[in-house]
Amino acid sequence: MTRAVMAGGISRIRAFTEARPDKGAVRIALRLRSFRDDSLLRAVADYFQRAGVQIVSPTDFLTNLLVPAGHLAGPGLEAGQRKDIALGIEVAQLLGRADVGQTVVVKNGHVLAMEAIEGTNETIRRAGKLGGPGAVVVKFSKPQQDPRFDLPTVGPGTLEAMEESGAKVLAVEAGRTLILEGEQVYARAQRQGVTLLGVVNSQKSIDSGTMGEGVSAEGDPACPLP
Numbered sequence: 001m002t003r004a005v006m007a008g009g010i011s012r013i014r015a016f017t018e019a020r021p022d023k024g025a026v027r028i029a030l031r032l033r034s035f036r037d038d039s040l041l042r043a044v045a046d047y048f049q050r051a052g053v054q055i056v057s058p059t060d061f062l063t064n065l066l067v068p069a070g071h072l073a074g075p076g077l078e079a080g081q082r083k084d085i086a087l088g089i090e091v092a093q094l095l096g097r098a099d100v101g102q103t104v105v106v107k108n109g110h111v112l113a114m115e116a117i118e119g120t121n122e123t124i125r126r127a128g129k130l131g132g133p134g135a136v137v138v139k140f141s142k143p144q145q146d147p148r149f150d151l152p153t154v155g156p157g158t159l160e161a162m163e164e165s166g167a168k169v170l171a172v173e174a175g176r177t178l179i180l181e182g183e184q185v186y187a188r189a190q191r192q193g194v195t196l197l198g199v200v201n202s203q204k205s206i207d208s209g210t211m212g213e214g215v216s217a218e219g220d221p222a223c224p225l226p
Helices: 012-018 023-030 037-050 079-097 120-131 156-165 182-192
Strands: 003-005 054-056 070-073 103-107 110-114 136-139 169-173 195-199 210-212
Touching (some): 079 103, 079 110, 120 136
Parallel strands (some): 136 169
Antiparallel strands (some): 070 195, 103 110
């Protein structure tokens, strides 16, 4: 075997509390300055690379699972939701630069929750407890994201957590987010009245005031996303 793909999720809480490392894991750990996601996964990839196994991106084989750009399901956006998406993208990029998480939940201009060790779904549930229904969930890749691992991923579990918390918008990065069981997700979003959007990251500086193509910090009514 000369190539491998990393797939599936890792419970960071279980990894933190229940890990029983073997000799290989100890060697990896000794080379790390921190246990942040990207640092750890890159170290794992380097370990396999030295053993002659190249870690490749799952998107080389799963391009059909990448979220397309545009309004994918649910009702159109309200002006306040546009502003919340823009704020969520701004904060998600800052959070990603720190290599902490990918998900931010916003409501009425207030950041309710940011993803840390608990993962996306628990972040959404926590936001619901703090701010009640009607929040906007933003999930974006980190600015320094390595496409070989830990790409943003949403699926039926994401919509389940949103139903429990009452969140009404899910905005994810188009072309860099994987959607699992897409048809089921789109159908469930319609039933729940959840707006599902694929937002194109403009790659412009956060300071420019435009955090995603078509979604401005001012909530430009000319935004092509409904």
